[in-house]
Amino acid sequence: MYWDCPKCGAENSLDATSCRCCGYQYFPGYGSEASSRQWSRQLRDTLEKERQNIREDVRKGVEGALERSRASLDRLGGGSPATTAAENSPDPTARKAALEPESTPSKDKSRQP
Numbered sequence: 001m002y003w004d005c006p007k008c009g010a011e012n013s014l015d016a017t018s019c020r021c022c023g024y025q026y027f028p029g030y031g032s033e034a035s036s037r038q039w040s041r042q043l044r045d046t047l048e049k050e051r052q053n054i055r056e057d058v059r060k061g062v063e064g065a066l067e068r069s070r071a072s073l074d075r076l077g078g079g080s081p082a083t084t085a086a087e088n089s090p091d092p093t094a095r096k097a098a099l100e101p102e103s104t105p106s107k108d109k110s111r112q113p
Contacts, residue, residue: 002011003026010021018025 001014003014003016004011005019005022005024005026007024008019008022010019012019012026016026
């Protein structure tokens with residue numbers, strides 16, 4: 001396979017970067033140190049912009065999830081952060097105390113020792 005030179009029309013092999021007849025550079029600056037530095041700089045800048053975009057997307061996603069969670073809690077009657085933390089505690093005693101209804105004093109005090 002070949003590529004045709006846009007300047008003189010000569011056929012050149014696919015691995016050629018310039019025309020064998022007129023010297024037209026099909027890939028101007030290919031292989032030069034300045035071109036490599038410029039390419040590296042552009043790549044670095046592009047990656048940094050993408051990194052910033054990803055961070056912003058993650059931040060927005062987390063904020064949205066928090067807002068939806070808060071709205072669900074409010075709709076379902078809420079719950080104090082302390083209660084929620086106790087309900088999710090790895091300590092079974094704290095979890096049990098948080099999930100049990102508040103105890104009310106017994107009306108029949110005659111049975112108490």
